[in-house]
Amino acid sequence: MAATKETKREQTELSEAEIAVHWKEEGYYEPSPRFIGQANLTDPDLFEKFSLDHFPECYRAFGDLLSWDKYWTTTLDTSKAPFYRWFVGGMLNASYNCIDRHLAQHKNKAAIIFQGEPESEPPVAITYQELYARVNEVAALLRDFAGLKAGDRVTIHLPMTPELPITMLACARLGVIHSVVFGGFSGEASGQRIADSASRVLIGMDGYWRSGKMVDHKPAADIAYETAKREGKPPEKVLIWKRYKDRYSSQAKLVEGRDYLIDDLLPKYRGERVAPVSLPADHPLFLMYTSGTTGKPKGIQHNLGGYLAYVTAMSKYYQDIHPTDVYWCMADIGWITGHSFIVYGPLALAATSVIYEGVPTFPDPGRTWRIAEHLDVNIFHTSPTAIRQLRKLGPDEPKKYHYRFKHMTTVGEPIEPEAWRWYYHTVGKDEAVIVDTWWQTETGGFLCSTTPALHRMKPGSAGPGVLGIHPVILDENGNEVPPGSNRAGYICIRNPWPGLMATIWGDPDRYLKTYFQKYNKNPKSTDWRDWPYLAGDGALLAPDGYFRILGRIDDVINVAGHRLGTKELESACLTVPEIAEAAVVPVADDLKGRVPEIYVALKPGITASDEIKQKVVQAIETQIGKIARPKTVWIVPDMPKTRSGKIMRRVLASISNSMPTGDTTTLANPEVVEQIRVSVQGARPAVTKEGPADIRAFGQTE
Ligand code: WTA
Numbered sequence: 066m067a068a069t070k071e072t073k074r075e076q077t078e079l080s081e082a083e084i085a086v087h088w089k090e091e092g093y094y095e096p097s098p099r100f101i102g103q104a105n106l107t108d109p110d111l112f113e114k115f116s117l118d119h120f121p122e123c124y125r126a127f128g129d130l131l132s133w134d135k136y137w138t139t140t141l142d143t144s145k146a147p148f149y150r151w152f153v154g155g156m157l158n159a160s161y162n163c164i165d166r167h168l169a170q171h172k173n174k175a176a177i178i179f180q181g182e183p184e185s186e187p188p189v190a191i192t193y194q195e196l197y198a199r200v201n202e203v204a205a206l207l208r209d210f211a212g213l214k215a216g217d218r219v220t221i222h223l224p225m226t227p228e229l230p231i232t233m234l235a236c237a238r239l240g241v242i243h244s245v246v247f248g249g250f251s252g253e254a255s256g257q258r259i260a261d262s263a264s265r266v267l268i269g270m271d272g273y274w275r276s277g278k279m280v281d282h283k284p285a286a287d288i289a290y291e292t293a294k295r296e297g298k299p300p301e302k303v304l305i306w307k308r309y310k311d312r313y314s315s316q317a318k319l320v321e322g323r324d325y326l327i328d329d330l331l332p333k334y335r336g337e338r339v340a341p342v343s344l345p346a347d348h349p350l351f352l353m354y355t356s357g358t359t360g361k362p363k364g365i366q367h368n369l370g371g372y373l374a375y376v377t378a379m380s381k382y383y384q385d386i387h388p389t390d391v392y393w394c395m396a397d398i399g400w401i402t403g404h405s406f407i408v409y410g411p412l413a414l415a416a417t418s419v420i421y422e423g424v425p426t427f428p429d430p431g432r433t434w435r436i437a438e439h440l441d442v443n444i445f446h447t448s449p450t451a452i453r454q455l456r457k458l459g460p461d462e463p464k465k466y467h468y469r470f471k472h473m474t475t476v477g478e479p480i481e482p483e484a485w486r487w488y489y490h491t492v493g494k495d496e497a498v499i500v501d502t503w504w505q506t507e508t509g510g511f512l513c514s515t516t517p518a519l520h521r522m523k524p525g526s527a528g529p530g531v532l533g534i535h536p537v538i539l540d541e542n543g544n545e546v547p548p549g550s551n552r553a554g555y556i557c558i559r560n561p562w563p564g565l566m567a568t569i570w571g572d573p574d575r576y577l578k579t580y581f582q583k584y585n586k587n588p589k590s591t592d593w594r595d596w597p598y599l600a601g602d603g604a605l606l607a608p609d610g611y612f613r614i615l616g617r618i619d620d621v622i623n624v625a626g627h628r629l630g631t632k633e634l635e636s637a638c639l640t641v642p643e644i645a646e647a648a649v650v651p652v653a654d655d656l657k658g659r660v661p662e663i664y665v666a667l668k669p670g671i672t673a674s675d676e677i678k679q680k681v682v683q684a685i686e687t688q689i690g691k692i693a694r695p696k697t698v699w700i701v702p703d704m705p706k707t708r709s710g711k712i713m714r715r716v717l718a719s720i721s722n723s724m725p726t727g728d729t730t731t732l733a734n735p736e737v738v739e740q741i742r743v744s745v746q747g748a749r750p751a752v753t754k755e756g757p758a759d760i761r762a763f764g765q766t767e
């Protein structure tokens with residue numbers, strides 16, 4: 066009986082996702098007539114054409130943006146819902162769509178403009194013709210030297226240099242499935258992803274510039290190799306690009322018979338052309354690992370036809386890219402934003418896409434705006450963390466430079482109205498339209514955003530569902546939370562769409578459970594209406610139909626727009642021999658949104674010391690990367706636990722954020738809460754401030 070009572074109590078806590086949120090409505094901003102006059106999407110009737118009555122055939126319009134070797138026969142096959150297949154019967158190639166098809170009209174146009182971090186290095190423009198030549202040569206090397214063929218996996222652990230998109234497109238040309246690991250992730254993180262995807266080849270680089278320093282990146286490839294080997298899945302070859310073609314910039318040696326310098330091999334393939342392999346629309350294009358509730362990152366699998374059609378349409382209608390624009394997305398290609406909105410979407414539209422190697426505020430906070438001015442960028446795309454950083458370090462810098470943006474994006478985290486207004490007035494010079502795009506690795510492209518020429522902007526709100534996306538907020542029991550109720554709930558998408566992931570690599574069950582199980586009532590149903598997609602974010606719906614995203618409701622912490630799984634961090638802590646238990650919680654941070662804070666309990670007989678804390682930080686940096694570095698490590702006598710022995714992370718999160726801990730009397734060890742509170746907050750009296758909704762809801766899925 067006691068157990069039932071406890072479950073009940075945990076369920077009452079669950080309803081915190083439905084927290085009433087007191088939210089001041091922000092005023093609207095209108096897109097300028099100048100923007101509207103040139104925009105790609107100005108016909109409001111298009112939304113009617115994308116209503117659920119016209120689903121799924123409305124998505125033909127997206128497929129039609131691509132060049133097909135063979136046109137598809139079925140727009141959407143739901144026979145294995147929610148494992149959907151889009152554009153079934155169609156055949157195409159992504160590299161062809163992003164390069165070859167533009168040559169007739171745009172071969173002399175810059176496809177990519179690369180700006181290295183050292184300001185002494187002038188930008189390098191790579192035309193579509195040049196991109197074509199390079200991608201072909203690399204594809205020939207991957208095929209003939211590495212023996213790669215359609216369906217094989219390759220892990221790419223590269224910084225922000227042109228070699229990254231070139232390698233991705235060379236893979237895509239062959240139908241090789243690329244798995245790009247963010248350059249800032251550690252070698253071990255890369256190795257785990259190599260093993261999970263059973264990649265045949267690892268592609269890395271000797272070094273790259275970051276904050277004025279040449280980072281030696283080759284050691285990461287060595288660690289990755291060893292890690293994958295330990296997992297029983299060593300790659301056959303390690304291919305290394307050189308940042309400077311005339312020298313090798315790493316201290317690490319090449320391992321004979323395993324490591325090869327791509328730039329030294331390439332001359333053999335000069336002038337080679339590789340016919341783009343015609344692939345079925347549902348062939349996997351890439352894997353992108355992302356964090357979730359469990360310790361193991363999941364390999365989100367995106368399939369060729371649906372993904373490419375979706376990101377092309379989003380780039381056209383929501384990024385408003387025209388062939389004459391200079392488009393700069395400041396994200397890293399190692400995240401989904403870079404895949405969709407630096408590489409595949411813009412290049413499929415024959416845009417000019419800018420790639421910047423380094424830190425936006427290096428060597429000074431004017432750098433970003435100097436690049437924009439020099440390249441005459443007119444579409445700009447970044448994250449709230451970057452906006453907050455640029456604002457903090459150089460609030461008046463944008464005024465000094467003569468760039469002119471027509472369009473700006475914010476993505477990755479909720480943006481505070483204050484930061485939004487600085488973005489609008491100062492960066493956008495009261496002229497650029499802003500889209501606040503809410504989406505995820507899993508969704509391929511945008512889910513919510515205002516349509517730049519059609520909708521008014523509202524600071525802090527992403528906006529309504531994009532063309533074809535029909536979001537809804539559901540409560541714990543699957544009932545719709547009506548607009549304007551001021552109650553938060555779980556944001557879901559009613560319908561599938563072409564950009565939705567195909568599955569989780571090697572773990573279809575996890576795909577089902579994570580995204581669909583909560584609200585599906587009939588697991589046998591082949592009707593898409595029975596499978597709302599659970600995004601994993603809490604949200605509110607205003608009376609005007611605009612969604613305001615509150616943040617993750619699972620155990621994911623959004624640090625500077627990057628997803629980190631608390632369980633991944635905790636497993637890293639547990640590799641420190643002295644640690645018995647670890648709990649990771651999010652703490653609100655002025656610049657990065659959220660940062661992780663760590664609580665550890667030591668094994669019996671071990672005395673607390675700074676050295677142990679250092680070891681914990683070290684373990685996190687080597688196993689995940691510096692981006693996951695915790696704000697603080699607290700050593701506690703014991704973790705607050707339920708009677709069934711679960712760590713109450715929610716209570717720890719409240720303490721870390723100076724929020725009330727709520728009723729803790731039902732815990733197995735309530736006294737420990739006050740002890741921890743005093744050691745974290747000092748002897749101050751307990752506070753009563755409400756705190757951010759995502760932190761209030763943190764840990765509720767346990
Ligand atoms: C968060 C990044 C508020 C959200 C594209 C989501 C946002 C997670 C926004 C996905 C936004 C993304 N406003 N929150 N405009 N965009 N998020 O997979 O919590 O790296 O679930 O994809 O970032 O992160 P991911």
